[in-house]
Amino acid sequence: MATQQIPAQRADQEQRVVELSIQGMTCASCVGRVERKLGRLDGVEASVNLPLESAVVRVPASISDQDLIDTVTATGYGAHVVHPDRPGGDAHDHEHTPSLLGARLVLAALLSVPVLLISMVPALQFANWGWVVFALSVPVVTWSAWPFHRAAAVNARHLSSTMDTLVSIGVTAAFLFSAWQLAADPTLTQHPGMAGMDAHALYFEVAAVVVTFLLLGRFLEASAKQRAGNALKSLLSLGAREAHVLRTVDGERIEVTLPADTLIPGDEFVVRPGEKIATDGVVTEGAGAVDTALLTGESIPVEVTAGDAVTGATINTSGRLVVRATRVGSDTVLSHMGRLVSQAQSGKARIARLADRISAVFVPVVLVLAILTFVLWLVLTGDLDAAFTAAVTVLVIACPCALGLATPTALLTGTGRGAQLGILIRGPQVLEDTRTVDTIVLDKTGTVTTGAMAVDDVVVLSDMDAPGLLRLAGAVEAASEHPIAQAIARHAAARGRLPETTGFSSAPGGGVRGEVDGVTVTAGRAAWLEENGIRPTGEQTAAFGTAEDAGATAVWVAVDGDVAGIITLSDTVKEGSAAAIGHLRRLGLRPVLLTGDNRAVALQVAAAVGIDAVDVRAGVTPAGKVDAVRELQAAGATVAMAGDGVNDAAALAQADLGIAMGSGTDVAIEAADLTVMGNSLEQVAQAIELSRRTLGTIKGNLFWAFFYNAVGIPVAALGLLNPMLAGAAMAASSVLVVANSLRLRSFGR
CATH class of the missing domain: 2.70.150.10 (Calcium-transporting ATPase, cytoplasmic transduction domain A)
Known part of the structure; x- marks a missing residue:
C-alpha cells in the first residue's frame, strides 16, 4: 500500500498513495499540524491517524517519498514510508510504547505516593520534609515526564504547541515554583506538621501526581490502541506460510x-x-x-x-x-481486505473535521486562558498561590487527548471488528451514509436467493427434440457469466460435450446470441428476441406465460430466427433471508426486491421473506435497476442497494450506499461502499448496524470530549478544582473514550 499507483490520464496528473509511519504524535493538535504541513506541498492530500500513528498521503509524481519524510521531520516528528510487505508500519515511536511508558509509570507511582502522603498528611511530616519531597519529585518530573517535555520542546522549536506543551508547562511550573519557594526559605519545612497547604504552599505533590496520572492515562491508552489494532493484524496474518x-x-x-x-x-x-x-x-x-x-x-x-x-x-x-x-x-482477496480495512481506519469521517478545526486553535487558546486566569486571580485576590494553582489547573485539565482519540479509536475498533465478521467498510464517510439510509434495494438472485439456479424442464415448441434444443442452448449460454446462463450450461454439459460457439454477443440481463453447429441460436428474455427480430406466436407466448405463472424462471430459445422452445429454471430462497429482512426492518429500512425475473417468481420470493408486494420490481434490466434506484431517490428515499453481479455494478454506484456480496464479482465489489465477504443477507443487515454503531460511538466520544473541556476549563479557572484532580480527570477522559470505542469489539458476539 505504500506506493500504490493510481491511474491518471496525463503524466503530470499521475498520483501515488503513500503510507507513512509517524513517530511522536500525542494529540489532535499533532495530527492537525502534520496534515497542514503536508497539505502545503503542491498537489498533496494527507489524512493522519493518531492511534495508528500513520498518514495516508495522495502524492503527485513531482513529489518524492523523501519530500514527504523531510516535511514531517521539519514539523517536529519522525517519519518513514511503510512498505507493502509490512502493513500498518514496521516501527513505532518507542517513547510511547506500552513497555517504556509502563516503566516510567512504575517509577512515578513509587515516588509519588510518599510525596503525596508526606505533603498532605501532617502526622507523617518530619523536620525539613520539604527537601525530601523535592528529592523524590526530581526523577518524576524529569525522567518519568520526559515524553511530555521532549514533545513540548520539539514543538516549541517550530513555534507550535500541543497538549504536551500544556502538561510540560503545568508540571514544570508547579515544580519550579515550589523549588523556588523552598530555596528562598530553606527553613520553610523545618518544623514537623507545617503542611504545604498554608501561606507558603509547596506543589511538589501536584507535579508528581499529575505526571503519574497522565502517564497512567497514556499507558492505558497505548495498551487499548494496541488491542484495538489487533483485529487488522490478525486479519493480515491469516495467510498460509507454506504451500x-x-x-x-x-x-x-x-x-x-x-x-x-x-x-x-x-x-x-x-x-x-x-x-x-x-x-x-x-x-x-x-x-x-x-x-x-x-x-x-x-x-x-x-x-x-x-x-x-x-x-x-x-x-x-x-x-x-x-x-x-x-x-x-x-x-489476493485477503490483501484486498487488508487494504480496505487499513484505508478505512486511516480516513476521516466528515464529523471528525470539526474536531480537527477546533484542535488547531485549542492549545494556544488554553495558554491564553491560563495566563488570563493567573492575572485575574492575582489582581482580584492578591493571592499568588491561588492564582498559580488555578492557572496550573487550567493547563492540566485542558489537554485535548480525548478529542484526538474520539474518532480514530472508534474507527479502528469498528472496522477491525467488521473485518473479523467479514464486513469491509470502504471509508469513514460510509458510516455517515448508513445513518441516513431508509430504503434498501435487494437484487433477488444471489442476494435473497441462493443464485444456484437449476433447470426444471425443457419445453419444445418446434420440431426439434429436447436434447438437441438443450445442447444448442447450453453451448451459447456457456459463454455468459449470468447465473441463469451458467445453470443451463451446466445442465447441458452434464448430458454431453457442448459444441463451440462463435460470433457470441450478449446484452446484460437480456440474453445471448451466437453461432453453434452452423445455426444461429438466440436465448433470453422476450425483449431480447424482439430486438433480434424474433416474435413468438400467441400459442408460444401462452406456453411461456403458463411456465412463469407456475413460479418458474423461463428462457426463450430460438434457432435461425424461429422460436424453438422454452427452458424453465427455479431458484431457492437463502436460509436466513426472512430473518435478515426482519432485521433490516428493525433498523428502519424499507426492503425493495429488484429482479430481472418475471413478477410471479418475484412475488413468490417476496412473500417467502416478508417483502410487501408493492415493493417488488420485476422484469428489470441492469439499466432498469439504475432507473429503479433513481426513481426511489426522486421520491425522497435515501437508497442502499445490495447486489453481487456485474449487472448490479451500475445500480450499486448509483445508490446512496452500495453493498456488495463478497461471493459476487470484483466489479460489483469495486462499485460498492460496503462489502460483505460472505453470501448471507443477514451480513448486509449486520454491516449496516455495525456502521451505525461505529458512527454512534464516534459521536458519543466527541460529545464527551467537548463536554469535558467545556465544563472542566471554567471550573478550573474559578479555582474549584485541585491540579491533582484535574490530572486524574484528564487521564480518565482519554481512557473513557478508548474504553467506549473498545465496546465495539463485542459487536455481533
Missing part, C-alpha cells in the same frame, strides 16, 4: 514445499484436510469442504469441487484438493 506445490520431475509429479509468498499464477498446489489454502485459486482436482469463517464470518463450510474458486487463508476441512493459483501476493 505444497506440484512440480514435474522426469515426467513424474512430485510435491515440493515452498513458502506461500513464492507462488505465481498458474502454480498448482495440494491442500490436505486441516490445511490453509495458500492463495486464491481454482480447484482442478478433488472435492471437499472449505471453512471460510476466517474471512466471511460464516460458520458452515462450503462444498467445493473441480472448477470452483477458493480463497487464500480459508481452511480445507475435508478431502484432498489440488488448486491452481490465480491471484497471488497483493492481488
Whole structure:
C-alpha cells in the first residue's frame, strides 16, 4: 500500500498513495499540524491517524517519498514510508510504547505516593520534609515526564504547541515554583506538621501526581490502541506460510514445499484436510469442504469441487484438493481486505473535521486562558498561590487527548471488528451514509436467493427434440457469466460435450446470441428476441406465460430466427433471508426486491421473506435497476442497494450506499461502499448496524470530549478544582473514550 499507483490520464496528473509511519504524535493538535504541513506541498492530500500513528498521503509524481519524510521531520516528528510487505508500519515511536511508558509509570507511582502522603498528611511530616519531597519529585518530573517535555520542546522549536506543551508547562511550573519557594526559605519545612497547604504552599505533590496520572492515562491508552489494532493484524496474518506445490520431475509429479509468498499464477498446489489454502485459486482436482469463517464470518463450510474458486487463508476441512493459483501476493482477496480495512481506519469521517478545526486553535487558546486566569486571580485576590494553582489547573485539565482519540479509536475498533465478521467498510464517510439510509434495494438472485439456479424442464415448441434444443442452448449460454446462463450450461454439459460457439454477443440481463453447429441460436428474455427480430406466436407466448405463472424462471430459445422452445429454471430462497429482512426492518429500512425475473417468481420470493408486494420490481434490466434506484431517490428515499453481479455494478454506484456480496464479482465489489465477504443477507443487515454503531460511538466520544473541556476549563479557572484532580480527570477522559470505542469489539458476539 505504500506506493500504490493510481491511474491518471496525463503524466503530470499521475498520483501515488503513500503510507507513512509517524513517530511522536500525542494529540489532535499533532495530527492537525502534520496534515497542514503536508497539505502545503503542491498537489498533496494527507489524512493522519493518531492511534495508528500513520498518514495516508495522495502524492503527485513531482513529489518524492523523501519530500514527504523531510516535511514531517521539519514539523517536529519522525517519519518513514511503510512498505507493502509490512502493513500498518514496521516501527513505532518507542517513547510511547506500552513497555517504556509502563516503566516510567512504575517509577512515578513509587515516588509519588510518599510525596503525596508526606505533603498532605501532617502526622507523617518530619523536620525539613520539604527537601525530601523535592528529592523524590526530581526523577518524576524529569525522567518519568520526559515524553511530555521532549514533545513540548520539539514543538516549541517550530513555534507550535500541543497538549504536551500544556502538561510540560503545568508540571514544570508547579515544580519550579515550589523549588523556588523552598530555596528562598530553606527553613520553610523545618518544623514537623507545617503542611504545604498554608501561606507558603509547596506543589511538589501536584507535579508528581499529575505526571503519574497522565502517564497512567497514556499507558492505558497505548495498551487499548494496541488491542484495538489487533483485529487488522490478525486479519493480515491469516495467510498460509507454506504451500505444497506440484512440480514435474522426469515426467513424474512430485510435491515440493515452498513458502506461500513464492507462488505465481498458474502454480498448482495440494491442500490436505486441516490445511490453509495458500492463495486464491481454482480447484482442478478433488472435492471437499472449505471453512471460510476466517474471512466471511460464516460458520458452515462450503462444498467445493473441480472448477470452483477458493480463497487464500480459508481452511480445507475435508478431502484432498489440488488448486491452481490465480491471484497471488497483493492481488489476493485477503490483501484486498487488508487494504480496505487499513484505508478505512486511516480516513476521516466528515464529523471528525470539526474536531480537527477546533484542535488547531485549542492549545494556544488554553495558554491564553491560563495566563488570563493567573492575572485575574492575582489582581482580584492578591493571592499568588491561588492564582498559580488555578492557572496550573487550567493547563492540566485542558489537554485535548480525548478529542484526538474520539474518532480514530472508534474507527479502528469498528472496522477491525467488521473485518473479523467479514464486513469491509470502504471509508469513514460510509458510516455517515448508513445513518441516513431508509430504503434498501435487494437484487433477488444471489442476494435473497441462493443464485444456484437449476433447470426444471425443457419445453419444445418446434420440431426439434429436447436434447438437441438443450445442447444448442447450453453451448451459447456457456459463454455468459449470468447465473441463469451458467445453470443451463451446466445442465447441458452434464448430458454431453457442448459444441463451440462463435460470433457470441450478449446484452446484460437480456440474453445471448451466437453461432453453434452452423445455426444461429438466440436465448433470453422476450425483449431480447424482439430486438433480434424474433416474435413468438400467441400459442408460444401462452406456453411461456403458463411456465412463469407456475413460479418458474423461463428462457426463450430460438434457432435461425424461429422460436424453438422454452427452458424453465427455479431458484431457492437463502436460509436466513426472512430473518435478515426482519432485521433490516428493525433498523428502519424499507426492503425493495429488484429482479430481472418475471413478477410471479418475484412475488413468490417476496412473500417467502416478508417483502410487501408493492415493493417488488420485476422484469428489470441492469439499466432498469439504475432507473429503479433513481426513481426511489426522486421520491425522497435515501437508497442502499445490495447486489453481487456485474449487472448490479451500475445500480450499486448509483445508490446512496452500495453493498456488495463478497461471493459476487470484483466489479460489483469495486462499485460498492460496503462489502460483505460472505453470501448471507443477514451480513448486509449486520454491516449496516455495525456502521451505525461505529458512527454512534464516534459521536458519543466527541460529545464527551467537548463536554469535558467545556465544563472542566471554567471550573478550573474559578479555582474549584485541585491540579491533582484535574490530572486524574484528564487521564480518565482519554481512557473513557478508548474504553467506549473498545465496546465495539463485542459487536455481533
